[in-house]
Amino acid sequence: MWIEILRKEVEAKSPKIVAAEIGYSRTTVDLVLKGTYTGSLDKVKERVMAIYGHNGNVICDVLGVISPSRCADNWDRAKRIGNRASNPDTLRLYNTCLRCSVRK
Secondary structure, eight states: OHHHHHHHHHHHSOHHHHHHHHTSOHHHHHHHHHTOOOSOHHHHHHHHHHHHTBTTBEEETTTEEEOHHHHHHHHHHHHHHGGGOOSHHHHHHHHHHHTOSSOO
């Protein structure tokens, strides 16, 4: 089931975009879809279901229901900026992003 979700997202977007959204390399996405990935599929499955398992959306503790690309963008920014954000709402979001179970 989760492989079909991954395949559908790749067909709708592209392997590069989906890889960025789930936080894996494009190579990993390609190998998983071909059935030749030698690593553990459990973590990939968990990430795919966390990112796309809610009708293609992510449930964010701060923002609510958001798109996978917005989640990935916020998480990338949180890693770069972290506690240096000056806006209290942004700081709360970034602190939550850094501890988020979706991205671990």
